[in-house]
Amino acid sequence: MTRITTTLNVNAITLGVESFGDDDAPLVLLVGGTTMLSWPDALCERLAAGGRRAVRYDLRDSGQSTTADPEAPTYTLRDLAADAAALADALGGGPAHLAGIGVGGMVAQVAALDHPGTFSALTLVGTRAVAPGPPDEDLPDHDEATMSRLFAHPMPDWSDREAVADFAAAGAEILGDDPDAARAVAARIWDRTPGPAPAVQMANQLGMVFSRLDCTPRWRERLPEIKVPTLVVHGRRDRFFPLGNAEAISRAIPGARLLVLEEAATAIPETAVDEVAEAMLTLGQGTARTGGGPGT
Numbered sequence: 001m002t003r004i005t006t007t008l009n010v011n012a013i014t015l016g017v018e019s020f021g022d023d024d025a026p027l028v029l030l031v032g033g034t035t036m037l038s039w040p041d042a043l044c045e046r047l048a049a050g051g052r053r054a055v056r057y058d059l060r061d062s063g064q065s066t067t068a069d070p071e072a073p074t075y076t077l078r079d080l081a082a083d084a085a086a087l088a089d090a091l092g093g094g095p096a097h098l099a100g101i102g103v104g105g106m107v108a109q110v111a112a113l114d115h116p117g118t119f120s121a122l123t124l125v126g127t128r129a130v131a132p133g134p135p136d137e138d139l140p141d142h143d144e145a146t147m148s149r150l151f152a153h154p155m156p157d158w159s160d161r162e163a164v165a166d167f168a169a170a171g172a173e174i175l176g177d178d179p180d181a182a183r184a185v186a187a188r189i190w191d192r193t194p195g196p197a198p199a200v201q202m203a204n205q206l207g208m209v210f211s212r213l214d215c216t217p218r219w220r221e222r223l224p225e226i227k228v229p230t231l232v233v234h235g236r237r238d239r240f241f242p243l244g245n246a247e248a249i250s251r252a253i254p255g256a257r258l259l260v261l262e263e264a265a266t267a268i269p270e271t272a273v274d275e276v277a278e279a280m281l282t283l284g285q286g287t288a289r290t291g292g293g294p295g296t
Contacts, residue, residue, distance in 0.1 A: 001048055007064055010086035011079070016064025016192075017057040017087070021048030027093045028280065030056035031084055031111075033102030033126075034207040035063040035192070037185050040268055046277035055091060059083075059104065061200075061209045063192050070203035070212075077131065077215040078114065080107045085115035095120035099280065102126050102241075102266070103210045109249075113222050121283050122226065122253075125233040125276075126266050128245035129223060129252065131215030139248055143239035149174045158201035161190045168205065176237045176265030223252035229284035230256040233276055235264030257283075 005018045018036055028047055030039045036056035047054040058065040059080060061073065068074070084107060088096040098119040100108025105127025112122050128139065135141050153174070156167040165183045172182030186205060193204045203209040230253045234246035243260065250258035259279050261272045268276055 001045060005064075008087060008090055010090050011083055013060060013066040013083070014064075015057050015060075015066075015083065015087060017055055018044075020044040020054040021052060023053060024093070025051055025053040027088065027091055027096040028052045028054045029084065029088050029091070029096045029098050030054060031098070031100035031104035031107050032056060032058050032062065033100065033104035034059040034061070034210060035189055035204055037063075037189055037192075038101045038104065038267075039099075040270065040273060042270060042273045043268060043277055046273055047280065050277065050281040052097070052281065053091075053093070055087075057087060059107070059210075061203045062207070063189070063204065064194070067194050067200055067203075069199075070209040071199045073209055073213055075213070077106065077110055077213050080213075081111035081114050084108065084111040085118045088118050097121040097123065097280070097283070099123035099125065100127065101268070103132075103207055106131065106215070109223070109226075110219050112226050112228065113219055116225075116227070119228060121228050122230040123233065123280055123283065124230070124246075124249060125268065126235060126238060126241060126246075127249075128241050129220040129249050130218070131213075132211045135245070136220070140242035140244040143242065146174060146239040155202075158198045158205075159196050161187060164190050164201065164205060172267070175240060176235075177267045178269060181267070181270070220252070223249065224254060226253045231259060231279055231283050232256055233259045233261065233268075233279070235261045235266060237263070237265040240266050 003020050007014045035058050039056045044054040061067050061070040098108050105124040156163040165187045168186030169179035169183035173179045189204050232246050232250040250256040
């Protein structure tokens with residue numbers, strides 16, 4: 001299988017990208033959350049085996065993308081959405097299937113709304129329809145006990161690869177994710193981080209830069225404007241963005257399908273890769289149903 005890692009210049013910045021599959025195949029653009037490694041290798045390979053060109057990429061201030069000052073970003077959520085649209089155009093091949101995970105799911109929602117002609121389908125994984133900060137009153141917030149345990153865990157020495165990997169594993173265990181998988185991904189992220197500065201390392205590992213972005217105006221009320229086939233994927237055990245957030249998104253987007261991963265938390269576990277890939281590959285082929293009910 002063809003697999004190419006490179007960078008592309010769009011919107012006067014550089015984005016780190018990795019492509020799986022045939023360049024002539026229909027494009028599935030995977031928005032990192034915040035690095036591209038939020039998307040499992042196995043899922044990208046499964047999409048490529050299903051006849052797609054899967055391209056995952058790093059958001060600004062992460063991975064191989066342009067890094068400036070993660071503690072004081074000069075761009076907005078809408079700029080990140082514009083990056084997704086520009087990258088899809090640069091990669092070519094017509095309207096793309098856009099997928100976002102975590103904070104990348106917020107980017108994907110805004111991109112689908114602001115650049116509707118650029119995308120033919122939308123997949124949203126482990127995300128919500130409001131920006132970082134307090135959610136709307138009808139949406140569940142982060143689980144308080146889980147967040148207390150996370151914040152009680154001391155930050156690592158960001159210059160120590162093993163300490164960072166151990167920190168990630170401990171956080172994954174608290175969140176209900178696979179600690180071994182999280183440790184391995186954190187080590188890979190550390191290896192890809194462009195500099196040793198603590199703010200840069202933290203931005204790559206935790207995506208803290210996103211909490212500092214200007215995420216106005218709101219976009220939740222605009223979700224009914226999304227007319228492309230949409231898949232909403234969420235772990236039933238997600239204590240960071242509880243399931244009610246996904247249910248609200250799937251109710252708001254006409255015809256959206258809600259796929260609940262019964263044994264998943266915030267990450268896509270290896271055991272769910274085939275299920276998620278199959279749902280993405282068949283999106284828009286008559287398998288979607290109205291969202292809001294239990295996932296199958």
